[in-house]
Amino acid sequence: MSDNAIQLAVFDMAGTTVADGGLVVRAFDAAATAVGMETEGPRRDRARQYVLDTMGQSKIVVFRALFDDEDTARQADRAFEAAYDALIEEVGVTPIPGAAAALRKLRAAGVRVALTTGFSRGTRDRLLTALDWTDIADLTLAPADAGRGRPYPDLVLTALLRLGVDAVDRVAVLGDTTSDIATGLAAGARIVAGTLTGAHDEARLRAAGATHVVPSVTEFAELVLTEHS
Known part of the structure; x- marks a missing residue:
């Protein structure tokens, strides 16, 4: 030591x-759309701001705070991971x-x-x-x-x-x-x-x-x- x-x-x-490079927010947008959140408007704006405010926290915890039920939160979490992984391949890090x-x-x-x-x-x-x-x-x-x-x-x-x-x-x-x-x-x-x-x-x-x-x-x-x- x-x-x-x-x-x-x-x-x-x-x-x-x-x-x-903004990949977290891009992946969040894809995840929110995947679980049916409207793509524009006050709810999406508030959700984006919450993601920025809580940056660094476990993503499933963030989605649990944003959505009303565990199934939706888990679906959003899976969609986020898939979107982020695709962006790693597409954009690179x-x-x-x-x-x-x-x-x-x-x-x-x-x-x-x-x-x-x-x-x-x-x-x-x-x-x-x-x-x-x-x-x-x-x-x-x-x-x-x-x-x-x-x-x-x-x-x-x-x-x-x-x-x-x-x-x-x-x-x-x-x-x-x-x-x-x-x-x-x-x-x-x-x-x-x-x-x-x-x-x-x-x-x-x-x-x-x-x-x-x-x-x-x-x-x-x-x-x-x-x-x-």
Whole structure:
């Protein structure tokens, strides 16, 4: 285990280490249409805004909040996954500039690296394969691997336990949404940073309680490596 003050860095994927390019909203629109929501009007506008506000949370949880019954929520979730997977193939995905180098630099310095997501295991794995990132992290987690997704602490705490980290105050978390910040704070992480490469701006990230806000994953890696006990 590393002698660094931070032993584990936990990263969100879409918007934090992976460029989103609006794919989440496009996949949501396809899913909402698939379950019969009108394509225009106040209800669709409110639903889109809710998706943006809750970016980073487990997608099935979002759909349960939007639709009246479990069957519709599950149907929407399946349609979302299918649409997102198709967009990965059609549009492609790219890493946030410098992300791969930052993750490798941390690991080379002895810091464990975990990637977490609100997507299903299947979509997570397709993203990792598309990026050729299957071995870039020590651990990758979807909500189903941890119990609950964001904003609960489960993803961060599962990473801590599986990777044998000494204490929560030796963990740093990075994400682009208020849900990521809530997760890191709930887990008791020492650093809970927001990045400006994704869904939410600096004001929202700071209002959510971020300990730091950085331009990108590159600066976060430097922050982790210069943190002292």
